[in-house]
Amino acid sequence: MNLSSLSNRNLLLGISGSIAAYKACELLRLYQKHGANTRVIMTKQAQEFVTPLTMQGLSGNEVHTDLVDYKAESAMGHIQLARWADCLIIAPASAAILARLAGGEASDLLSAVFLATTAPRLVAPAMNKEMWAKQATQKNVTQISKFKDTYIVQPESGWQACGEIGEGRLAEPTQIAENTSAIFKSNSLAGRKVLITAGPTQEPLDQARFISNYSSGKMGYALARIAVEAGAKVTLVSGPTNCEPPDNCSLVKIETAQEMLEACAKRASVTDVFIAAAAVADWRPQSYDANKIKKASMANTLPLIENPDVLIEIIKLLPKHAVKVGFAAEATNLKASATAKLKRKKLDVICGNLIGESFAKDDNKILMLFANKPAKQLARMSKLSAARQIIKEVSQLLKN
Numbered sequence: 001m002n003l004s005s006l007s008n009r010n011l012l013l014g015i016s017g018s019i020a021a022y023k024a025c026e027l028l029r030l031y032q033k034h035g036a037n038t039r040v041i042m043t044k045q046a047q048e049f050v051t052p053l054t055m056q057g058l059s060g061n062e063v064h065t066d067l068v069d070y071k072a073e074s075a076m077g078h079i080q081l082a083r084w085a086d087c088l089i090i091a092p093a094s095a096a097i098l099a100r101l102a103g104g105e106a107s108d109l110l111s112a113v114f115l116a117t118t119a120p121r122l123v124a125p126a127m128n129k130e131m132w133a134k135q136a137t138q139k140n141v142t143q144i145s146k147f148k149d150t151y152i153v154q155p156e157s158g159w160q161a162c163g164e165i166g167e168g169r170l171a172e173p174t175q176i177a178e179n180t181s182a183i184f185k186s187n188s189l190a191g192r193k194v195l196i197t198a199g200p201t202q203e204p205l206d207q208a209r210f211i212s213n214y215s216s217g218k219m220g221y222a223l224a225r226i227a228v229e230a231g232a233k234v235t236l237v238s239g240p241t242n243c244e245p246p247d248n249c250s251l252v253k254i255e256t257a258q259e260m261l262e263a264c265a266k267r268a269s270v271t272d273v274f275i276a277a278a279a280v281a282d283w284r285p286q287s288y289d290a291n292k293i294k295k296a297s298m299a300n301t302l303p304l305i306e307n308p309d310v311l312i313e314i315i316k317l318l319p320k321h322a323v324k325v326g327f328a329a330e331a332t333n334l335k336a337s338a339t340a341k342l343k344r345k346k347l348d349v350i351c352g353n354l355i356g357e358s359f360a361k362d363d364n365k366i367l368m369l370f371a372n373k374p375a376k377q378l379a380r381m382s383k384l385s386a387a388r389q390i391i392k393e394v395s396q397l398l399k400n
């Protein structure tokens with residue numbers, strides 16, 4: 001665990017009312033051990049689980065609890081706290097605080113600071129599995145993940161304090177600390193070469209028409225952004241999109257599947273990670289008419305020929321150590337179809353999503369399936385948050 005990027009950072013830890021509040025003590029110790037400056041905000045309910053005195057002792061600073069506190073306002077009120085923070089971490093985040101954050105409420109100190117800060121925000125939910133699974137909670141998490149510079153740390157599955165077994169347990173402090181460190185600078189892909197395909201392809205029929213699909217390219221571009229942040233040299237081979245590529249990324253614009261294959265093939269032999277996020281058109285018109293085909297001369301059927309599978313072809317050219325990641329866009333039967341694709345395409349990871357829930361949207365709900373470890377269902381979250389989770393998994397696979 002390399003948490004060196006936490007050194008000298010101002011970390012503001014927000015604790016809300018959950019039995020998992022005791023884990024915040026360990027998280028705070030981890031931050032300090034790695035050289036961070038720490039301050040703590042506790043909600044009223046959090047103080048029922050852990051005392052402010054404990055957190056004061058651990059952080060070395062007075063704990064902030066009230067939105068309206070004359071003494072605090074003259075020293076460090078909510079606006080000063082919001083400005084002081086290099087990162088706000090809310091762990092554990094109860095269902096109640098998630099609802100307040102999602103709704104933009106500022107009725108207590110923690111939600112007011114969440115609203116006032118311009119620093120990145122990391123939210124680690126913790127609650128009973130039924131509460132986590134409820135539509136209202138999932139909607140709130142999705143909403144929060146869409147806020148600028150705001151990331152969700154997925155809760156874990158396992159034994160819960162209420163005696164049940166299921167998803168909703170606070171992620172381990174080490175994992176939350178790792179996610180915090182990643183916000184500043186994860187060097188997890190330092191020096192690595194990452195090749196990413198993104199967007200749709202367009203297969204021309206004549207001067208005026210082409211075959212394509214609804215892919216927006218947002219997922220592939222989010223992956224490129226996070227991979228650059230993680231220190232990788234990124235080549236993004238992209239079909240036509242309106243997305244903004246990240247700085248320091250080499251963008252190769254293509255239109256057809258054949259062009260995508262050629263652009264990727266040139267770079268494959270030096271690639272450490274290949275991520276195929278593009279929605280490649282599986283078929284192209286058999287012939288191209290340099291003019292516009294007239295209505296009267298258009299046949300009843302359109303002869304098509306199959307395009308190459310870019311992912312399958314590029315995998316043949318990659319170095320042995322390379323990590324291979326595909327996507328599976330499915331209309332139904334997500335798990336079974338994605339599992340079959342993982343095997344058929346000889347991938348290390350496949351990110352499955354339902355087309356209706358992902359295409360052209362800003363967020364996504366991804367089921368990650370691995371060749372050699374158990375599956376992970378991510379909550380619905382922004383594509384940037386999802387990309388962060390995917391790149392984290394990829395970095396770990398690269399180390400093995």
Ligand code: CTP
Binds near residue numbers: 278280
């Ligand atoms: N892919 C590719 N080239 C193709 C088709 C797909 O590189 N010609 C890649 C996609 O980028 C994705 C994965 O293969 O990573 C799976 O794509 P998907 O469209 O879900 O599956 P297909 O292989 O096209 O199978 P089907 O259409 O039957 O679901």
